[in-house]
Amino acid sequence: MVKLSRFLLQAALAGIAVAVIVALFFPAVLDSDRGAPAVVATPPEPHHPLQGPISYAPGVAKAAPAVVNIMTSRVVGVPHPLTGEDELDRFFAETPHGLIDREQASLGSGVIMTARGHILTNHHVIEQAEAIAVVLANGDAHPAAIIGIDAETDLAVLRIDAPGITAASVGSSRDLLVGDVVLAIGNPFGVGQTVTKGIVSATGRTELGINLFEDFIQTDAAINPGNSGGALINALGELVGINTAIFTRSGGSHGIGFAIPADLAREVMNEIIEKGYVARGWLGIEVQPMDRALAESFGMEHPRGVLIAGILSRGPAARAGLRPGDVILQLDGQRVDNTRAALNVIARKRPGERIDIEALRDGERLQLEATVDQRPV
Secondary structure (H helix, E strand, O other), rough: OOHHHHHHHHHHHHHHHHHHHHHOOOOOHHHHOOOOOOOOOOOOOOOOOOOOOOOHHHHHHHHHHHHEEEEEEEEEEEEOOOOOOOOHHHOOOOHHHHEEEEEEEEEEEEEOOOOOOOEEEEEHOOOOOOEEEEOOOOOOOOEEEEEEOOOOOOOOOOOOOOOOOOOOOEHHHHHHOOOOOOEEEHHHOOOEEEEEEEEEEEEEEEEOOOOOOOOOOEEOOOOOOOOOEEEEEEOOOEEEEEEEEOOOOOOOOOOOOOOOOOEHHHHHHHHHHHHOOOOOOOOOOOEOOHHHHHHHHHOOOOOEEEEEEEEEOOOOOHHHHHOOOOOOEOOOEOOOOHHHHHHHHHHOOOOOOEEEEEEEOEEEEEEEEEOEEEOOO
């Protein structure tokens, strides 16, 4: 009996030992016995933050052929180097004011906008020019004719007769956001085509005193003398602006440059090509900004709107019922708090279109409607 009990105990211990060995060294046997598939944890996918392109070369290669150098020249009178000497005064007495003719040259940039050879640049680049030459990216030079100018936005349209030219791919400047990467392409200081990189620092800049109509893109991409009229592009190589001006105290770039939005520039160009001028709305009013003293005199808690200081008799505003002393608060539902904002809203209207006016007169609000006329060119 004792032997039987010992045999059974040894058999049980042997079975337990076998089970332990199987569990430790052959777990798959136990899993297959259960008939359930093994569950293996999937490692998490690595997180890749959004990144910009490693190189902007593709975008530049796309845009650069459409950016040109513009060379202008004119004859100006300069003092003769020998005038001012007593013994020579009589000799040069027949020369008006002692002046002699000299050719004055200047450099700028431009952007090819159509396959027909239309080029956008700044008005100040070609102002008073007697001869204009356009140098393409491949080095070919062509004489250029002025199709038209719009001094109020500092834009000009030129045209060259050159086969096989590449026009810029135009993006939408309305889609630009502060922080977007932009590149300026032009001919700074006449050194040749140059690209600088920055970001959009601000949009819708006004009250700069550069142009009559202002709606600038501000960027810290270096824009230097000679860049005027060149291209401001996005990282994809699409034109988003025409480089126009810099804020500087030394004549060099300080990271505050301004470009005319491509949407505005294209609208101006199309009108110049079609009509020879830009048609803008006009109400026939003279306005001035509201200061705190004026606001208090009108019973307003804060300065708001623009004051009509003068009005043209039988003009669009007079026909609509506006009077001197009225305060314009809104135009077409847009709040206007300075004279330039009011001017821009009116000017965007086409002659014959209607504009809604909310005004203040003797403490009462007026809702009027005017039909704008053509702004005198």
